[in-house]
Amino acid sequence: MSLSGIKALTFDTGGTVLDWHTGFREAFAEAGRRHEIDRDWGQVANRFRRLSMEMMLNLGSDGPPGYNFDEAHALSLETLLREEALEAFGDADRRRIAWQAPHRLSAWPDVRDGLAALRDRYIVASFTLLSYRLVIDTSRHNGLTWDAVLSCEGLGMYKLLPQAYQRAAKMLQLPPEACLMVACHPFDLDAAAQVGFRTALVRRPVEWGADASGQAPLPPPGTYDLEVGSFTELSEALT
Numbered sequence: 152m153s154l155s156g157i158k159a160l161t162f163d164t165g166g167t168v169l170d171w172h173t174g175f176r177e178a179f180a181e182a183g184r185r186h187e188i189d190r191d192w193g194q195v196a197n198r199f200r201r202l203s204m205e206m207m208l209n210l211g212s213d214g215p216p217g218y219n220f221d222e223a224h225a226l227s228l229e230t231l232l233r234e235e236a237l238e239a240f241g242d243a244d245r246r247r248i249a250w251q252a253p254h255r256l257s258a259w260p261d262v263r264d265g266l267a268a269l270r271d272r273y274i275v276a277s278f279t280l281l282s283y284r285l286v287i288d289t290s291r292h293n294g295l296t297w298d299a300v301l302s303c304e305g306l307g308m309y310k311l312l313p314q315a316y317q318r319a320a321k322m323l324q325l326p327p328e329a330c331l332m333v334a335c336h337p338f339d340l341d342a343a344a345q346v347g348f349r350t351a352l353v354r355r356p357v358e359w360g361a362d363a364s365g366q367a368p369l370p371p372p373g374t375y376d377l378e379v380g381s382f383t384e385l386s387e388a389l390t
Contacts, residue, residue: 154331154376154389157349158322160269161301161370163334165220167353168277169256169289172196172360175288178252182244188237195235199248200359202227205316210309212332219282219304224249240338254288259355263294265382269389274298278319278332280309299323320348329378333385337370344375351385 175196180326183190206223208250210216217228228249232240240248267274276299277286283302290297299322303309306318308353327347332339336354344350359366372378379385 154349156329157273157331157389158325158329159274159276160186160333160351161276161323161343161348162266162330163332163336163339164277164279164286164289165281166358167333167335168258168262169296170259170358171253171256172358174252175248175258176360178248182240182248185244186239188239190235193349195231197226197359198235199231199318204230204280207303207309208247209312210303211307211315212312215307216304216309220280220285221250221282224253232389239361242353253285257294258289258295259381261381261383265384266295268386269382270296271300272389273331274278274317274323274334276301276323278287278310279303286312293320309357310339314343316343316348319344337367337374340375350375351379353382353385354380 160166172193176193179195180192183192200348203220203223206227207220228245232238238292266275275297277297278301279286280303282304283300284300286300301319301322303315306315308315308317308318316327320330322329328349330346331351332340332343333351334355335353335358337352340350340352354369377385377388379388
């Protein structure tokens with residue numbers, strides 16, 4: 152498919168832009184050291200991610216959302232600590248994990264320069280399940296500049312609902328086919344394609360840690376309009 156006519160790039164942010172696994176793993180490990188508890192903290196971080204994502208995907212399908220991603224982190228953490236017998240983690244530990252850690256996540260090394268190069272030629276927007284405050288804080292922390300933040304918190308519909316993608320394109324005053332959805336998650340790209348977005352897969356092989364535990368297998372080559380290994384590679388492909 153031709154990539155001509157693209158005016159805006161809409162970026163998944165948690166995972167595609169931000170290395171959530173390392174941030175959460177280190178936050179859990181720090182709390183574990185304080186309480187002299189030893190676990191496979193990478194696996195704990197992955198379980199925390201799954202629980203919080205389950206709370207967010209398709210939120211809004213049954214009525215106005217009653218919480219945002221920050222609140223989902225806090226609620227998911229309570230469930231996780233109970234099920235993992237980690238009730239020794241106190242209020243300060245819980246705040247560090249559910250609030251401080253995600254708001255200080257590091258971007259992947261290619262993101263800042265690649266995003267800046269793409270912004271020279273396209274509208275670049277964070278289109279994300281994450282809360283506005285989470286995107287603001289992580290963007291400031293990593294020196295990232297967006298033309299727009301399209302948080303599902305403000306759209307009132309969360310991905311993977313088709314209305315979320317339609318509303319994002321409408322906010323940019325563009326038809327869906329003028330938008331390129333950029334994500335490392337096939338489920339996000341598949342949902343975007345269903346409403347007419349063009350799609351670019353960015354491979355993040357260690358998103359779920361070095362052993363790729365929890366990483367879904369990627370679809371065969373050619374499924375999406377572009378497949379790249381970094382934002383800099385994406386910029387070069389769109390030159």
